[in-house]
Amino acid sequence: MLYVLKVIYSTFLVPPGIFLVLLLALVIRLFRRQRQGASLLLSFTIIFYLCTIPAVxxxxxxxxxxxxxxxxxxxxDVIVLLGGGATMDTPNIDGHGHLSGYAANRLLTAAQLYHxxxxxxxxxxxxxLETTGTEAEISRTILLGLDVPDDKIIVENQSLNTTQNAEYSKKLLDSHGLSQPVLVTSAFHMPRAVLQFQKAGVTVVTPCPTDxxxxxxxxxxxxxxxxxxxxxxxxxxxTKEYLGLAAIKWY
Incomplete structure (x- = not known):
């Protein structure tokens, strides 16, 4: 019984479930006055529902x-770890700032590969953003705590997107005489990341998807x-990744 109650409140009393309930209530209310508008709203509600279920x-x-x-x-000859979000001032064991869940999973894979x-x-x-942490610096601090030596860490802390990840990393790889990166990023992000690195002139990329x-x-x-x-x-x-893949020709 408790499990059923938990499923009900966690599904229909919190987003996005509660929005679906409100939309359906509005559809019912509108149906009595304006059936055409109710039909359009119902269509939107169905599309929204499909976007909220794991089956889709x-x-x-x-x-x-x-x-x-x-x-x-x-x-x-090198592991390239792409960032994926970070907080700025949250307390950490070795300093301040945490990686997002996506970025943390990427970092764990990179640490495993290093060892x-x-x-x-x-x-x-x-x-x-002004309210976020510098991802590469936070990653470096965490890697040091995971017994990765400082002289084995190269920091690229200027990029703001995947395009710049590739361009700025290419410059650092060239300056260190490295040319065959093992690319570590989330599996959903890997197709776009590989294309961006190839576009930046990194012709030999070994994808290592994670997260x-x-x-x-x-x-x-x-x-x-x-x-x-x-x-x-x-x-x-x-959606973001597919839009990014479509835009790679221009950006």
């Missing part, structure tokens, strides 16, 4: 994540049709 969101983001798999062997292959790590990511948002194999259950904020986030991430 997981295949969409999986279409990006499935493009690359972690390689069986690594022949690179296995002893390749240097180039951390890429600047201070995107998967959906299972590799689809296991559909009734819960996949329940609205969730995570599904809505995955739709937003996927």
């Amino acid at each position: 969101a997981d295949p969409v983001i999986r279409s990006l994540e499935a493009r690359y798999s972690p390689p069986a062997a690594f022949n690179g 296995r292959y002893k390749l240097p790590i180039l951390t890429s990511g600047g201070k995107v 998967y948002q959906a299972n590799v194999h689809s296991l559909v259950s009734w819960f996949d049709f329940v609205p969730s904020s995570g599904a809505l986030t995955n739709i937003a991430l996927s």
Whole structure:
């Protein structure tokens, strides 16, 4: 009984579920007065519902994540770690600032790769907003706490987007005599990141995707049709990535 109550309140009393409930209530109320307007609003509500369920969101983001798999062997000479968001002044064990969940997953993979292959790590990511932390610097501090030596860390702290990640990293790679990066970023972001690095002149890139948002194999259950904020986030991430892929020719 408690489980059923938890599902009900966590689904329909918090976003996005509560918005669906309010939209349906508005549709019912409007249907009595203006059926055409109610039909349009109902169509919007259905589209919004589809964007909030894992049954739709997981295949969409999986279409990006499935493009690359972690390689069986690594022949690179440097690990390039892309940032993915950071707080500025939150207290950390070794200082201030935390990485977002996406960026933290990327960093853990980079640290694992370092301890296995002893390749240097180039951390890429600047201070995107006035209210955010400098991603590369925070990554460096955390890597030091994970027993990665300081002389094995190269910091690129100026980039504000994936295009600049690639361009500024290329300059640092050239200055350090490195040319075969193992690229670490979220699986959904990897297709765009690889293209941006190739566009910047990094011709040999070994993708190492991490931070998967959906299972590799689809296991559909009734819960996949329940609205969730995570599904809505995955739709937003996927939309952003596909728009970015379309815009790479110009930016």
